[in-house]
Amino acid sequence: MSEPLLVDAIQGRDHNHFQGADGQASAVRRVVTGVSTHGEPQIVSDGPPPRSRAHVAxxxxxxxxxxxxxxxxxxGYRDLTPDLVTLVPGAGETVALLVTFPPDTVFADPLFDGPKAAREQMEITPGLAELFEQDNPGFHTTPTVDYGVVVSGEVVLDLGSATTVLRQGDIIVQNGTRHAWRNHTDQPATVFFVLIGRKPA
Incomplete structure (x- = not known):
């Protein structure tokens, strides 16, 4: 296989899809390890993350x-994700996200409903959605250090004053700067992020 299974699954070439807790199909397989009561390592969870959502808008x-x-x-290995009230971690906390960005042409479609998309974003990404600038689509600033890896496709990191193209395998260290993600291609792009909360200045 020329590409990792995760990439194949995300791009829809693998039919071994899981069903998320919300009833929607999820191509993401999450394997979580832990330690048994006897002190032996074990796999405690193998399946989709309980909070996987495909946007409708x-x-x-x-x-x-x-x-x-x-x-x-x-x-231990308690899964905190189902109970998170915000996807923006506090100081020393972490949140790991897998995000698939559609081509930017989706937003230029005459049928695109901006207010509906904003409401849906608030529901799916609480805490993070509120940080997006209303007058500058896509731009946001988070009180975090973010590690990102491009899993598939191509994205543009837009800092306003500078841009750079990131492709599969590229790594981003995003140090709490104002930024936006763009997808100028005709294919989806998927990025894995780990957000680490920073101490307040």
Whole structure:
């Protein structure tokens, strides 16, 4: 196989899709390890993240909350993701996300409903959605250090004053700067992010 299975699944070439907790199909397989009561390593979970959502108002956009940790991380393997009230981690906390960005042409479609998309974003990405600028579509600033890996496709990191193209395998370290993600291609792009909460200035 020329590409990793995860990439194949996300791009729809693998038919081994899981069913998310919300009843929607999810191509993401999450394997979580832990330690048994006898002290032996084991796989405690193998399936889709419980918070995987495909957007309706933004066709092709998918958000999966993969994992989250408290500050400091707790021992054990309790899944915090179902109960998260915000996807923006506090100082020392982490949130792992897998995001698929559709081509930017989706937003230029005459049938695109901006207010509906904004309401849906608030529901799917609470805490994060509120940080997006109303007058500058896509731009947002988070109180986090973000590690990102482009899993498939191509995205543009737009800082306003500078841009750079990122392709499959490229790694981003986003240090709490104002930014936006663009997809100027005709194919979806998927990026895996780990957001790490920073101490307040």
């Amino acid at each position: 933004v066709p092709g956009m998918v958000n999966s909350v993969v994992w989250a940790t408290a500050a400091p991380p707790e021992s």
